[in-house]
C-alpha cells in the first residue's frame with residue numbers, strides 16, 4: 424500500500440535540507456576547532472545524531488511505501504541516543520572525563536530502544552491514506568529518557584558552577600546553553616500550538632507547521648556551537664589561516680591547467696613555490712602565537728588562583744593582627760599605669776638616676792600603644808568592621824582644640840604654630856568627630872616631626888565648588904562623584920618636603936618617605952594610610968603637595984558639607 428501525505432515535497436525539502444546542511448557545517452566546524460577535545464567530540468556526535476534524524480524525517484515524507492515508511496519511523500528512535508552524548512558533553516565541559524565503564528553504565532537505559540525498536544511497542548501503522556502512525560508505550564519511555572538525561576546534563580553543569588563560581592567561562596557557556604534549550608522548547612511549543620490551532624480551525628495551511636520542527640534544534644545547535652567555540656578562538660585563527668593558505672595554493676596550482684606559455688608556467692611555478700614557503704611560514708608562526716597565548720592563558724588562570732589564595736591569607740593576617748593587638752593592649756596599659764605611678768612616687772621616693780629610664784619606658788610604651796592602635800585601625804578597615812558615629816560638628820572647633828596641645832609641642836622644637844580660621848564660622852559637617860580629630864592631629868604631628876626650622880600653619884576655609892571622586896579601597900561600591908561645597912583643611916609646614924616620586928605612595932600601608940628615617944626613626948608609615956581610609960569613609964578627599972625636598976609640604980583634606988544619599 425502507498426501513502427499520500429498531502430504535503431508538498433518542496434516544503435519538505437525547504438525545511439529539511441537547510442537544517443541538515445547547517446548542522447553538517449556546524450558539526451564539522453566543532454570537530455575542526457577541537458579534534459582532540461572531548462567536549463567537541465561529544466558535541467560532534469550529538470550533532471551527527473540530529474543529522475540522522477533530519478534525513479530520516481525527510482525520507483519519511485518522501486517514501487510512499489507503507490512498510491518502508493514504518494521502518495523509517497521506527498529507526499527514528501535511535502536519535503534519542505544523542506542525549507547520552509549530550510550528557511558526556513556536559514561532563515567533559517566541566518572537566519570530568521568519564522571512564523569507559525561509566526559510559527557503558529550510563530548507556531544501559533538505552534537498550535530497550537533497540538529491543539523494542541521493531542515491535543508495535545514502538546511506532547505502528549494505524550492505516551489510512553495518510554499512513555498515520557500510532558506511538559506505542561516505548562514512547563513514554565523515550566520521553567522519560569529525554570527529560571531525565573537533559574536534566575541530568577544540566578545539573579552536572581550547574582552543580583559544577585555552584586562549586587566554582589569564579590569560573591566565568593563556564594558561567595557564560597551555561598547561560599548560552601540554557602537560553603538555547605529555552606529557545607528550542609519555545610519553538611517546539613509554538614509549532615505544536617500553531618499546528619493544533621490551525622488543524623482545529625481548518626485553516627488551509629493547517630497541518631504544515633510541524634514541517635518546521637527541525638529548526639528548533641538548529642537554533643539550539645548554533646547557540647551551543649557558539650558557546651563552545653567562542654573560547655577556542657585561538658584554534659579558529661589557525662583553521663582560518665590554513666584554509667586561506669591551502670586555497671591560495673590550490674588556486675595558483677590550478678593555473679597550470681590554463682597556461683600553455685613556458686615562461687608563464689615557470690613564473691607560475693615560482694609563485695607556487697613562494698606561496699608554499701610563505702604559507703608554511705605563516706602557519707608555523709600562527710601556531711607559535713597560539714602556543715604563546717595558551718601559555719599566557721594558563722598563567723593567567725594560575726595567577727587568578729594564587730591571587731585568591733593570597734586574599735584569603737591576607738584576611739587571615741588581618742584577623743591575626745586584630746587578635747594580637749587586642750591582647751597587647753592590656754599589658755601595655757598596665758606598663759603605662761605602673762610607670763606613671765612610679766614616677767609620681769607611689770612606690771616610694773624616686774631617685775634622679777631612675778627617672779630618666781622610667782621616662783624612656785613610658786615614652787616607648789606610648790609609641791607601642793600608638794602602633795597597636797594603628798594596627799587595630801588597619802585590621803578594622805581591611806575587614807570592613809570600622810564603625811563610625813556620625814554627628815554634626817564644626818571643623819574649626821577641632822582645630823582650636825588641637826592647637827592648644829600642638830603649640831606647646833612646636834614651642835619645644837622652636838617652631839611657630841599658626842592657625843588661620845575663617846571669619847565667618849564654617850557650617851557644621853557630619854563627621855565622626857574623634858576619628859577626624861585623629862586624622863588632623865596626625866597631620867599636624869607629622870608636620871612638626873618633619874620640620875627643623877620655621878613652623879606649621881593650619882588653615883580652615885569653606886570652598887564652594889569642590890569636585891572629586893571617592894572609591895573605597897576595601898568596599899566594592901562604585902566610585903561616587905562628589906560635587907559641591909566642602910570644608911578644606913590645609914596643614915602646611917616649612918619642613919623637609921616630599922620628593923615628587925614619594926608623593927604618590929605616601930598614603931599606602933607602611934610607606935615612609937626615603938629621607939624620613941634620618942629625622943624620625945620611629946615612624947610606622949601607617950598614620951596617613953589610616954587617615955586616607957577615614958577621610959574616604961566620609962566621602963572626602965585627602966592629598967599631599969610639595970615643591971620637593973626641603974621645600975615644605977602641604978597636606979590637604981576636603982570634607983563635603985553633605986554626605987551622598
Ligand code: ADP
Nearest residue numbers: 869870873935936939946947948949950951976
Ligand atoms: P610615619 O610618620 O609614622 O612614618 P605616616 O603615615 O604618618 O607615618 O607618614 C608617612 C610618611 O609620609 C612619613 O614617613 C614621611 O615620609 C611622609 N610625611 C608625612 N608628613 C610629612 C610632612 N609633613 N613632611 C614631609 N614628609 C611627611
